[in-house]
Amino acid sequence: MARSAWRAGLLVAGLLALAGCGERAPSASADWRGEIKEVKMAISGNNDDPQLVRRREVYREHLSKALGMPVRLYESSDYNGVIQAISSGQVDFANIAGGGYANVDAQVGDKVAPLLTPRQAEGETxxxxxxxxxxxxxxxxxxxxxxxxxxxxxxxxxxxxxxxxxxxxxxxxxxxxxxxxxxxxxxxxxxxxxxxxxxxxxxxxxxxxxxxxxxxxxxxxxxxxxxxxxxxxxxxxxxxxxxxxSEALVARTDRPQALIDLVRGAMAALPYDEPALWTEIGQLDGSAYTAVDRRHYQEIIDLRREELAQRRGGGRP
Known part of the structure; x- marks a missing residue:
């Protein structure tokens, strides 16, 4: 846990500032570790792509090492499974596409917040x-x-x-x-x-x-x-x-802030701590994570609202 957790801790301050979350100071208390025995993350399952299978295992191992506790991944065969898992609080974190996050936002609002999204070497997200x-x-x-x-x-x-x-x-x-x-x-x-x-x-x-x-x-x-x-x-x-x-790593905001910060920092550190693994799981050379918040997905949230209005007006899929 030592090296990754230390690196994750250093990254947290910068990520908080970038995400506009600096007003919430991370808790120094470790009491949450007595309440949470494992971290649960929902992801979309796709066993047709060996890179995605490998990526899931890399994420799990990296987070477990950084947090010093087990990380369990809950795979769903469809988009709705991930949406409902994070919306209902069955999991603590999720990797979810913008449209899925817009669905979650409509259901539970600020109980779920985006943390990170991939950024390519050229700056594209x-x-x-x-x-x-x-x-x-x-x-x-x-x-x-x-x-x-x-x-x-x-x-x-x-x-x-x-x-x-x-x-x-x-x-x-x-x-x-x-x-x-x-x-x-x-x-x-x-x-x-x-x-x-x-x-x-x-x-x-x-x-x-x-x-x-x-x-x-x-x-x-x-x-x-x-x-x-x-x-x-x-x-x-x-x-x-x-x-x-691009897709977001999102968190339940009713989880301990110290846990959220550690996960955010550990994931942001992955391409730097494990550069060989980063490219092995299909990420492009020079890419990394960048901090985001709800504003990054505002267009998708608005589009989903418009799509629902169209459907209520009698449109077909």
Whole structure:
């Protein structure tokens, strides 16, 4: 525990200032250790990606060492499981996408707060939605998709549902009438495979590790291509939206402040304390965590509110 906890402690002061939380002084008391026997964190499970499996184990081991106590990860096969786990207080922390956090914020407000988000070496803290078609498709642009079928990822997916629908409306396109048929695939992996199998004419997928101008190096398409399940050349991006604020490490604010500060510091120290592991789990060289608060996700919170208003008005998914 010594080295990581010491490093985490040094980082806490700076992170508190950056996050705008300096008014709450960390508790010097260790009494919370007598009340909390293990730290619980919720994450979205995806055993299709070995990097994500490895990442979960690295996070667990790193936090356990830094905190000097067991860390238990609760995996959910869908977005809603993580949302409900942190909203109900069943877990102390969670890794959650912006759309999921907006859902949590609507349910419990400031009982859950964002702490950290990944930042790339160039300073970017976001990723993209990509409308993907099969390479052999006659569709060359978004306009060509009118009347054709589209697969969304999940209602609680930021890049696979919430953000691209808002972006389409900003372009004067009603996503509820523009496409011939829409449905949910249930996950990014499922959306890729459904597109490959011809269930949809196009799918909305997450894309990262680049920009629309430079191309992307990460995302479900790249992951499945690395595993040999699809050929990346069999697909083509015809439209993008973004950048979208990246996922957040969030905390229940009713947990001891000293615990929150230690976890925040330990996670922020990971790319510096364990640089080899950081890149091994798929993080880009030069990337790290940066402190955030609710304001970082305000756009997503507003978009979710607008989407709910659209649905109440009779729109279809």
């Amino acid at each position: 976001g990723y993209y939605s990509a409308l993907v078609v099969r390479a052999a498709s006659p569709m060359k642009s978004l306009a060509d998709m009118k009347g054709h079928s589209l697969g969304y990822v999940d209602y609680n997916s930021t890049s696979g549902y919430l953000y691209p629908r808002a972006a389409l409306r900003k372009q004067g396109i009603d996503p509820d009438t523009f496409f011939g048929k829409t449905s949910f695939a249930g996950g990014h992996t499922q959306a890729v495979m459904a597109l490959a199998n011809g269930q949809f004419d196009a799918a909305i997928l997450q894309a990262s590790g680049g920009t629309p101008e430079t191309g992307f190096t990460r995302g479900p398409l790249r992951t499945l291509a690395r595993e040999g399940l699809v050929d990346i050349d069999d697909f083509r991006i015809v439209w993008t939206a973004g950048p979208i604020p």
